Amino acid sequence: GAVVSQHPSWVICKSGTSVKIECRSLDFQATTMFWYRQFPKQSLMLMATSNEGSKATYEQGVEKDKFLINHASLTLSTLTVTSAHPEDSSFYICSAPGQGAIYGYTFGSGTRLTVV
Amino acid sequence: GESVGLHLPTLSVQEGDNSIINCAYSNSASDYFIWYKQESGKGPQFIIDIRSNMDKRQGQRVTVLLNKTVKHLSLQIAATQPGDSAVYFCAERGGYQKVTFGIGTKLQVIP
Numbered sequence: 001g002a003v004v005s006q007h008p009s010w011v012i013c014k015s016g017t018s019v020k021i022e023c024r025s026l027d028f029q030a031t032t033m034f035w036y037r038q039f040p041k042q043s044l045m046l047m048a049t050s051n052e053g054s055k056a057t058y059e060q061g062v063e064k065d066k067f068l069i070n071h072a073s074l075t076l077s078t079l080t081v082t083s084a085h086p087e088d089s090s091f092y093i094c095s096a097p098g099q100g101a102i103y104g105y106t107f108g109s110g111t112r113l114t115v116v
Numbered sequence: 117g118e119s120v121g122l123h124l125p126t127l128s129v130q131e132g133d134n135s136i137i138n139c140a141y142s143n144s145a146s147d148y149f150i151w152y153k154q155e156s157g158k159g160p161q162f163i164i165d166i167r168s169n170m171d172k173r174q175g176q177r178v179t180v181l182l183n184k185t186v187k188h189l190s191l192q193i194a195a196t197q198p199g200d201s202a203v204y205f206c207a208e209r210g211g212y213q214k215v216t217f218g219i220g221t222k223l224q225v226i227p
Contacts, residue, residue, distance in 0.1 A: 006159070032213060034214065034215065036217075041124050042124070042220075043124075043205060043217045043218065043219050043220045044160070044205070044217040045217075046214060046215075046216055046217075049212065049214065057212075091157075093159050093160070095215065097213055104162070104165075105150070105162070105215055107159040107160050107161075108159055109158060109159045110157070110158060110159045112157065
């Protein structure tokens with residue numbers, strides 16, 4: 001089945017630094033990737049949609065300059081949290097429409113970001 | 117529907133009993149609905165889905181019911197097991213293939 005590999009699974013960084021999260025579609029081509037953020041005991045909130053070869057579209061209230069998204073190839077989408085602050089600490093998850101399944105979505109395993 | 121950042125409600129069920137988890141969605145134009153299970157520290161795991169032209173779909177031990185009139189979705193788990201303990205989210209697909217998640221329900225199975 002379709003697999004999305006997400007790395008790193010966890011990361012701790014200092015305030016003010018940037019962190020890059022990668023999501024790779026291993027056995028299919030993902031022209032679209034959705035990025036979510038999840039705070040403890042809350043639901044997944046859609047942050048943005050990345051599209052291969054074009055600019056990402058961001059949900060209302062999500063800072064484009066802070067959460068940089070790149071989708072340079074059909075198998076790789078990245079989310080960079082720039083100038084991270086403690087309030088950015090969260091669980092970040094990517095998702096792609098799965099290959100061969102008209103309606104299926106495949107999720108990455110998530111990245112736990114802790115900013116200290 | 118869109119989560120408003122509320123803390124998760126909890127459903128406690130005795131092992132072996134049936135569980136019913138409910139969800140209200142927001143977009144009447146959504147054409148596809150999905151139930152996910154999420155264990156701590158992991159990404160969502162697909163359970164079952166249903167298209168908007170259906171009102172019921174059954175899987176192994178799970179059934180999803182869709183009531184478009186009142187924009188309500190439910191997940192029924194038969195003979196609940198300890199391994200079913202997790203957080204369950206309903207999700208809806210709207211425009212541009214976007215999937216948005218509901219608030220979620222924490223299911224606790226009492227042995």
